[in-house]
Amino acid sequence: MSFPSVFASLGRALCCCVCLSLPPITHATSLEAYLGYPLGEWHVRHDQVNGFLEKLAAENPRVSLETTGYSHERRRQLTAVITSPTNQARLDEILADRAMVKQGKAQPLLVIWLAYSIHGDEASGAHAALALAEQLAHSQESWITELLDSSVVLITPSQNPDGLDRFANWSNSYRGIAVPVADENHKEHNQNWPAGRYNHFLADLNRDWLFLRHPESRGRVALLHKWQPQYVGDFHEMGHNQSYFFQPGVPERTHPLTEKRNQQLTDKLANFYRQALDAKQQAYFSRQGFDDFFYGKGSTYPDINGAIGVLFEQASARGQVQDSQYGGISLAKAIDNQLTTSLAALKGAFQLRQELIGFQTDFYAGKGKPGKQGRLISTQGDRQRLLLLADLLSQHGVVYRYLAQDVKEGKQIFSSSDSLFIPTEQSQSVLVEALFERRTRFEDPTFYDVSGWDLGSAFNLVIVENFRPGANEISPDAPVFQQQAPAEDTVALLVDWQQSGAAPLLAQLHRDGIAVRASVKPFTPVASDRPFAAGTLMISTAQKQMTQETLLPYLTNLAGQFEVNLVPVSSFASATGIDLGSGDFVPLKPVKALLVSGRGTDATEVGEIWHYLDIEIKQGVTLVDSDRLARVNLERYTHLLLADGNYDHLDDALARKLSEFVEQGGVIVAQKRALTWLNKRTLLRNTVLEEGFYKQQFATTGLGYDEKDALRARQAIGGAILNWQLDPAHPLAFGIPSATVPVMKNEVLGLSDTGEPFVIAARYPQNPLVSGYLSGEYQRAFGLSNALLAEPKGRGVVVGATDNLLFRNIWLGTEKIYANALYLLPAAMSR
Known part of the structure; x- marks a missing residue:
């Protein structure tokens, strides 16, 4: 029988393999009755997920619901809390006990968290989660009642509500009704961008x-720290031509901070998945393909927080049915496999509960009381970045303190307005080490994701290790924002562009029609001992839109809203440098x-730019698909x-x-491979050096076939942190307090040098690597090469960056470069 006819049969009874794995359910509202069709016949939407959980909780004493906030599109995120009715009645007591876990106090209750479909088009997990919740809520099997008597099971069916709905609507719109289409070329299996x-x-x-740059993530991490699970299952999908994967991953690619005992327990738990899938004659693999390195993923973040995180990957139908090398895959089969391993995970965790509880207890033993030595950190004059860092640390349960007074350490003055202290010894000490670690040596240089991610680089921090503060030098209280009130004789107000709030303030001023100027040279106002760097904003009190009487209160209020310091001056004269x-x-x-x-276009990088403009600097932006660009009137932009x-x-x-757009005064800001197209179309004069050029640096003569994978790993840049050496006088560097700034590099791409003066704004230093893996060949090739430029063209300019300035919206240290390209560079270069 051909694949299509096999899948046509599956399509007429899509739920049968799921239903056969479940015991009979006798209650008022079954999952099938709620949906109005057998599970798997259609892709569920997020509102259906929530609706069924709410129905289940209303009808069953084993189930309650936990809300972890809303997605960007205001979809509520729910987690089912499933345990015995007795435990449900004492959840407050249970949670009070869980709060003691980080103090190293043993808690006998087992908490298991199974989370699904964090990628919205990996939808079999969300479906399986609903079937699992129904079974746990109603089953009278002895092992389930015993499990719920001594455990709490958390089930999060949809970790990405917006993506799940986008995919469900796509898949449901293009599925065959009478005859499911298994052809991989069918539109159902090939989603449009993004x-x-x-x-x-x-x-x-x-x-x-x-x-934690997105609300969905913040809700998830808050849930983990609230419940402190000992086991976390993270359910995904992978390519349709694969079988089924579960951890452990590649042993040599486990992060060194992850304890060996963690991996040993991961392997012991895997025996339960092996047994369950063998019984269904379902092929699987482990210890290949996936690693356990980057702690920013759902299967690894638990490992650094006293739990065992396990990744599951099911081959995806990306629709109802699809041909594959394993005889074809259906949504129904995928659901059944996910349900099978979910049940196996519960059985394994329950049987190994004493080992899981013991591991968590030992993980936190002796770490509860913060020590007196640690990291002293400065955001170099940027209070907002300090508060963002503090908020991030708080969400991770990290203990920190602010400086209560200025501190001199070596030649550096650490101000109480922009500095904090993180004790090395504390309950989250291993996580702190992971957040700030800089590692450049690895047992296996193969990475599923980035190889470096330290917050010191992302936030461009000044850090002093092993600092011991005096008794009165630290405080739990954040520095209070204080605004200097302008006097009646104020002629202008100055804004230090280094502040993170300066760009959103400027965007708001423009929306309100307020004229703003920026300095392109440093200066010190008269009767002031404070120097101001190039890039400083100046708002004159003589405005067309407002009188001085209304302008000053307006500006004071706005500065408070963005927490930006306005410095009033009573004269346009300067003591040094340019006059105002x-x-x-x-x-x-x-x-x-x-x-x-x-x-x-790369969807994630488009999203990062969109998020930066819309959320972070409150600057509207128009999204236009590349296929429509030729029909758009660019004079409007x-x-x-x-x-x-x-x-x-x-x-x-x-x-x-586009060339005409720039000639007439427009600005193109491009990064990474977009530079290649600009260069080929003569919009960029500097030659772009691509992967083929750099791979010539690798000697391959005499390599055996068994060395092929090792060479491929050395030639990949999964994500390493490199320094840029800035030209501090260049307008693209305005507002950045240091001469070097770390960037995330994940593309084999560089820029040649035409010798044209005043174009290059940043280069890689001779030894560019800060953290992560970068082969010696690449380090030598990128050393002293160009990284950032601004090429004048007519009245406009083309800005090109070899790396992503806004990486995952956490690279706050280089955001200012993007803001400069938007606001200051065009004005500075038009002089």
């Missing part, structure tokens, strides 16, 4: 467990940006933004249109 994997801002939420009336204070124009999306991607489908006519 696909359902991502959330609203096109972020991969399974890379956000450490960075100088032509070197250039007028800034409002930004009207167009972000290219759709075909060819000041900036055209290009994320990483393949733009080869765009033709010469569009290139001429």
